[in-house]
Amino acid sequence: MNNTIFDDVFRTMIEKMPYLAVPLINEVFHTSYPENVPIVQLRNEHQQENGEIITDSCLKIAGKLYHIECQSVDDTTMAIRMIEYDFSIAIENAQKQGCKYRMDFPKSCVLYLRSGKNTPDFLEIEMVLSDENIVHYRVPTMKLETYTRDSIFEKNLLMLLPFYIMRYEKDIHEMSENPEMFQSLLNDYEEIRINLERELSGADKTALYMNLNKLIIKIADYICRNEKTVRKGIGETMGGKVLELESERLERLQKEAEAEAKAIGEARGMAIGEAKGRAIGEAKGRVIGEAIGEERLSTLLNRLIMDGRSAEIQSVVTNAETRKRLYKEYGILPE
Numbered sequence: 001m002n003n004t005i006f007d008d009v010f011r012t013m014i015e016k017m018p019y020l021a022v023p024l025i026n027e028v029f030h031t032s033y034p035e036n037v038p039i040v041q042l043r044n045e046h047q048q049e050n051g052e053i054i055t056d057s058c059l060k061i062a063g064k065l066y067h068i069e070c071q072s073v074d075d076t077t078m079a080i081r082m083i084e085y086d087f088s089i090a091i092e093n094a095q096k097q098g099c100k101y102r103m104d105f106p107k108s109c110v111l112y113l114r115s116g117k118n119t120p121d122f123l124e125i126e127m128v129l130s131d132e133n134i135v136h137y138r139v140p141t142m143k144l145e146t147y148t149r150d151s152i153f154e155k156n157l158l159m160l161l162p163f164y165i166m167r168y169e170k171d172i173h174e175m176s177e178n179p180e181m182f183q184s185l186l187n188d189y190e191e192i193r194i195n196l197e198r199e200l201s202g203a204d205k206t207a208l209y210m211n212l213n214k215l216i217i218k219i220a221d222y223i224c225r226n227e228k229t230v231r232k233g234i235g236e237t238m239g240g241k242v243l244e245l246e247s248e249r250l251e252r253l254q255k256e257a258e259a260e261a262k263a264i265g266e267a268r269g270m271a272i273g274e275a276k277g278r279a280i281g282e283a284k285g286r287v288i289g290e291a292i293g294e295e296r297l298s299t300l301l302n303r304l305i306m307d308g309r310s311a312e313i314q315s316v317v318t319n320a321e322t323r324k325r326l327y328k329e330y331g332i333l334p335e
Helices: 005-016 018-029 078-092 149-154 158-167 169-177 179-199 203-223 228-237 247-276 278-306 310-318 320-330
Strands: 039-041 045-048 051-054 059-061 064-071 095-097 100-102 107-112 122-128 134-143
Touching (some): 018 059, 018 134, 078 134, 149 158, 158 179, 169 228, 179 203, 179 228, 203 228, 247 278, 278 310, 278 320, 310 320
Parallel strands (some): 064 107
Antiparallel strands (some): 045 051, 059 064, 095 100, 122 134
16 A cells, blocks of 8 residues: 555654654543653564555553554545454464463554544444354544644644644635635644644754654645645744754754854863963863853754744854854853
C-alpha cells in the first residue's frame, strides 16, 4: 500500500516524537500515563507469506502494547486490516507458558482524519473458532472532526495539530474568495500558534515547537495546494519564515554560535589580559571574556527564537555589525 503524506507525517511524529502519542492513548483508552512515561518503540514491519505489512505505530508502555493507525479515507475493509495487523503483532510478542502459548493482542485504535455519518465508533469482527466459541474483536475509533482547537489543547492532543486544517478542507476554495472566512481561518491558526508557544515554551522544547510547526505547514500546504492565498496566509501566520530552519539546522547554528562566542570571548579576554599583564591577564581575561561573550550571545539567540526571528541567527553568528545592532536593540549591554 502506498504511503500518503498523512501516513508520513503521523509516522514521523511517532518515530521522532513518540511522547506526543501518550495523551492520545490516554484519551482513547482512559489511561493516565504521565508525559514522561518510558516508551519502547517496536518495529512496525511484519513479514507474512504473502508479503510485508507495515503498521503506523506499535508502542509498549508500562508492559502493554498499543497500536494506532492513522486513516485519511473511510476504508470499508479497515476492520480486517486491523485484525491482520494486530494478529501479526500478537504473534511476534507471543510467550510460551509451559506447553502452550499466550498471545496478547495490542490495545488498538484508528484515528480517522476524515469521517462521515457512516464512520463507526468501533470496528468490530465476530470470529467463530473451530470449537464454535465466538470471540468479539472490537477496536475504538477516534475522529478528528470531533476535536476543536480548544479541546486539542485542553487534552494536550498536540499530535492532532498537523491535521487540523482538514476540518476546513471542504471550504478552502470558498475561503480564498471570501475575506471574512479567510480571516476567521487565520485567526484560528494565530490562536494555535500562541497556544503552541505557551505549551512549548522553554529552550528544551524549542526543537519540538519547530518540528510541529513544520508538520502543520506541510499538511496545510498539501491541503491548500491549489489555493495560493490560503496556503501563504497559514504559512506566514504559523511562522513560515522561521521554519526554513529545521531543528537540526538550528542546533548546528547554535553550535556555530557557541564557537563564535568562544572566539569573541577569547579576543576580548586577550585584550583585558594584556592590560593586566600578559602572564596572568591572558588566562584570567580569556575566562572572563568567554563567559561574557557566550552569555550575551546565548541571551540574544534565545530572545530571537522566542520572538520568531530565527531567520536572523545566521547573520548574528557571522556578522559582528548585526550582533552589535541587535545587542543594542534588545538592551543586552556588555558588563
